[in-house]
Amino acid sequence: MAAKKAVILLSGGLDxxxxxxxxxxxxxxxxxxxFDYGQRHKKELKAAAKLAKLNKCEYTTVKILLPWSKSALTDTTVKIPANTRNIGKxxxxxxxxxxxxxxLSFAASYAESIGAxxxxxxxxxxxYSGYPDCRPDYIKAYEKAVNLGTKSGVSGKKLKIETPLIKLTKAKIIRLGKKLGVPYHFTWSCYQGGKxxxxxxxxxxxxxxxFEDICR
Ligand SMILES: [Zn+2]
Incomplete structure (x- = not known):
């Protein structure tokens, strides 16, 4: 039997x-x-492509423009925060x-098209960094919305959004990844695109x- 299909949102970072x-x-x-959404560097995307190839996974890069975004990740005139005090606050x-x-909207369209x-x-x-779109309530609500708004959703082939890391600490994520053989040296997390x-x-x-916490 053919394996079940799943769409994976892959940024090339640790998570x-x-x-x-x-x-x-x-x-x-x-x-x-x-997604190539105008990030200030392409290192993450290169890492993602490399990791997809390494796993012999099919991958697609979607290029989108968010010209109105004033995020520090897309606008080089906005300074990237560099301290731990306010993380999550x-x-x-x-x-x-x-x-x-x-x-997720692109992922839902892709999933519906390939039968995932x-x-x-x-x-x-x-x-996490306090992003509201990383919270369980948001994911649940989005899943509901997408099943109401897709052909597969209304014909009983509901789409499920899986968030295996949602309640894990970074240390727990890394422990899990190490068990699964994740080559963390190939991943890129830094918001800057330096060497x-x-x-x-x-x-x-x-x-x-x-990484420090898993050594404790
Ligand atoms: Zn950094």
Whole structure:
């Protein structure tokens, strides 16, 4: 029997890569969806493509424009926050307006077209940056909306959005990933696109803390 199909939102970072390996371990035939949405660097996308190829997964890069976005991730004139004090307390400058809603909509369209019943997203509500579109309530509500608004959803072939990391700490995600054989050295988390990770942006700090915590 052919493997069940799943669409994986793959950014090339730690969380989405762990999610890809999780879906693979669950026996899914994974179709990766990558987004070029005008990020300030392409390192993450390159990492995502490499990881998809490494896993012999089909992957598609969707290029979208968000010219109105004033996020620090898409607008080089906005400074990327570089401290741990405010992580999770307020929505940071790296927030991209309605990003997961946009990504999930593309994923739902892709899934419906190839007959996949699952979308995997590495959203995380614990060691996260305070993004409202990473919360379980949002994911549930979006899943409901998409099933109301698609042919497959109204004909009984409901789509499910899987968030295996949603309640895990960074350390727990890394522990899970290590068990699944995730090559973390190929992933890219840094918001900056330098030769090596900057070590001071929120994403670098959360990643660093996760690796330190698993040693405790
Ligand atoms: Zn960084």
């Amino acid at each position: 989405s890569t762990t999610t890809l390996y999780y879906a693979k371990a669950k026996g899914y035939d994974c179709y990766c969806l990558l 307020k929505i940071p400058a790296t927030y991209v307006p309605a990003r997961n809603t946009i990504f 019943r699952k979308i995997f997203i590495g959203a995380n509500a614990l060691d 090596t990770p900057c070590g001071i942006c929120e994403s670098c700090l959360l990643r660093k803390k996760g």
